[in-house]
Amino acid sequence: MEIIEVSPRDGLQNEAVLVSTEDKITLIERSIAAGLRRIEATSFVHPKRVPQMADAEAVMAGVPRRADVSYIGLVLNRRGFDRAIAAGVDEVNCVVVASETFSQRNQGMSVADSVRTVRDLADDARAAGVALSVTIATAFGCPFEGEVPEATVVDLARQVGEFGVDEIALADTIGVGVPTQVARLVAGVGAVAPGVRLRCHFHNTRNTGYANAVAALDAGVTVLDASTGGIGGCPFAPAATGNIATEDLVYLLDRSGVESGVDLRQLIETADWLSGVLGSTVPGQLARAGVFPG
Amino acid sequence: MEIIEVSPRDGLQNEAVLVSTEDKITLIERSIAAGLRRIEATSFVHPKRVPQMADAEAVMAGVPRRADVSYIGLVLNRRGFDRAIAAGVDEVNCVVVASETFSQRNQGMSVADSVRTVRDLADDARAAGVALSVTIATAFGCPFEGEVPEATVVDLARQVGEFGVDEIALADTIGVGVPTQVARLVAGVGAVAPGVRLRCHFHNTRNTGYANAVAALDAGVTVLDASTGGIGGCPFAPAATGNIATEDLVYLLDRSGVESGVDLRQLIETADWLSGVLGSTVPGQLARAGVFPG
Structure with missing residues (x-):
């Protein structure tokens, strides 16, 4: 199982405390030291919309460059894509939303326009030699529209799949x-x-996140996003809370005999450190409960 | 799926706030109103060991009697069993522990002695016309001894199964x-x-509790314990925290198309009420996150 560490982007973007560029880089360095190899490092979006990500270029300029580590930058449009490429990301992650209302609120465009954006950027990503992944947001439900038909999600996946993206x-x-x-x-x-x-x-x-992770694993999915400390949320979704915590996921995988290559004890130390940076206890439970067996 | 509501016993026993008998009875009445039909109402243990359960007889004297509701009393020995029968429980729940150290700390006897206790009480329960269930504690790991061999758990189940108990x-x-x-x-x-x-x-x-509940369901288990609000813990196990929350479990079951006969919105109201009684936010997440779709 490959884990993508999303705390530097999805984890931090909803935090009230403005985290310094230095601390973001430390978070990324700690994640790499723990064994994580794909890191959602930042997003290239408008700083007025997501102030926490205003230092995207500075973060990318400060992270260690290693052949075995891939940095992902989230982008919503051409301007973000160009910034991400200029900043030297290894992968670009685009978003299409499975519900119109959330699409407008999250990225200020219709679903059809976001699909066209992905189509255009897929060509550009190939030309630039970076991998492109596409996230289908609100795939399990929308905060504004409620139920999202599974056929809508599947159809979006079919469309973006045909653009030759690397990952959905x-x-x-x-x-x-x-x-x-x-x-x-x-x-x-x-x-x-x-x-x-x-x-x-x-x-x-x-409280369904970890059960869903197990279901994904059982269904043959080999890549999961997780955020150290379980921090996270979306500024444009009411009452959204944290991603599944990397340390809690790794505990579950370790005891299930599933290899992730990530060191649980280092993750727990990072979760503790992150609590200090944010000035509040993170939602991940391993840091409080302790590893078993000790 | 049948849910046993354990908040009045396993839920409350570890709470620092001493909850009044009246509030315990209200909790039970609310649980019944929400559709729960088997309720772990109290334990008949030494009041010095578990002060929160000192009013076991008063709780049982105050709960509504209905043909479709079964009250479970937890007992660890003959004296507790006699008290439970005198108080009019419908079911008795005994405990055997799968690790010696925890057995001594939790119930002051060896594992072999607790098995013998169950054997004797199984005969008495039949004579008294009450159902007997046996909990195998620390079946997934012991806070003092670490890993518990699965063969030990299975062998304990075999032994108590031979006594003709109704449920393990x-x-x-x-x-x-x-x-x-x-x-x-x-x-x-x-x-x-x-x-x-x-x-x-x-x-x-x-954070593995709900994934474990799904695994149990997939394995054919038809009865799960849960505690409204996700409160709970064991006074004799360091760093033990809450049971899976009844409302979060029912959310998961509802959206998975699994019938439990329990009303989610009433559970959430009870979780909110319980936060007030305990003076702290309960760990269950549905009360904060809200039902989906709303």
């Missing part, structure tokens, strides 16, 4: 999904985008 | 279990105690 991520943006839904969506998307690697992104807002 | 509960007392362990233990116990109904009891201490 199914995101439970507001943490409403359940394992049976994961199994159905993964099977449905796998059927229409057979050549594309599948990844899942879960929030634990209603 | 596999308890992850300190919240260390993972879904693969659930699948193995449920299969192992099912093989040696084929006539006995299986039940699981999970704590969410390391």
Whole structure:
């Protein structure tokens, strides 16, 4: 199981405390030291919309460059893409939303326009030699529209899959999904985008995040997003709370005999350090409960 | 799926705030109103050991009597059993522990002595016309001894199964279990105690509780313990935290199409009320996150 560490971007973007560029770089360095190899480092969006990510270029300028580490930059449009490439990201992550209302609120465009954006950027990414992944947001439910038809999600996956993207991520943006839904969506998307690697992104807002992670694993998904400390949320989704915590996920994987290559004790130290940086206890539970067996 | 509401006993026993008998009865009445039909109402243990349960008789004297509601009293020995019968419980729940150190700390006797106690009480329960269930504590790990061999748990289940008990509960007392362990233990116990109904009891201490509940369901278990608000813990286990929350479990079951007969919105109201009684926010997440779709 490959874990993408999203704390520097999805984790921090909703935090009230403005975290320094230096601390963001330390977070990334600590993640690499713990064994994480794909890191969602930042997003290239408008600083007025997401002030926490205003230092995207500075973060990318300060992170260690290693052949075995891939930095992902989130972009929503051409301008963000150009900034990400200039900043030297290894991968670009675009977003299409499975519900119109959230698409307008999150990225200020219709779903159809965001699909066209992905189509254009897929060509540009190939030309620039960077990998492109696409997150399908609100794939398990929308905070404004409620239920999202699974056929809508599957159809979006089919469309972006045809653009030759490297990876599709199914995101439970507001943490409403359940394992049976994961199994159905993964099977449905796998059927229409057979050549594309599948990844899942879960929030634990209603305590289903880890059960969903297990369901994804059981359904054959090999890439999961997680955020050290379980921090996170979306500024444009009401009551959204944290991603699944990397340390809690690694505990579950370790004791299930699933290799992730990540060191649990170092993650716990980082979660503790992060609590200090943010001035509040992080939601991840391993730091408080302790490793078992000790 | 049948849910046993354990908040009045396992939920409250570790709370620092001494809850009034009246509030305990209200909690039970609210649980029944929400559709719960088996309720772990109290324990008949020494009041010096567990002060929160000192009013066991008064609680049982005050709860509504209905033909469709079954009250469970936890007992650790003959004296507790006699008190429970005199108080009019419908079911008695005994405990055997799968590790010697925890057995001594939790109930002041060896594992072998606790097995003998169950053997004697099984005869007495039949004579008294009450159902008897047996919880195997620390089945997924011990806070003092670490790993608990699965063969030990299975052998305990075989022994108590032969006494003709009605139900065996596999308890992850300190919240260390993972879904693969659930699948193995449920299969192992099912093989040696084929006539006995299986039940699981999970704590969410390391964020694996709900994934374990799904694993139990997938393995054919039809009875789960849960505690409204996700309150709970064991006074004799260091760093033990809450049971899985009834409302979060029912959310997961509802959206998975699994019938429990329990009303989610009433559970959430009870979780809110319980936060008020305890003077602190309960760990269950549905009360904060809200039902989806709203």
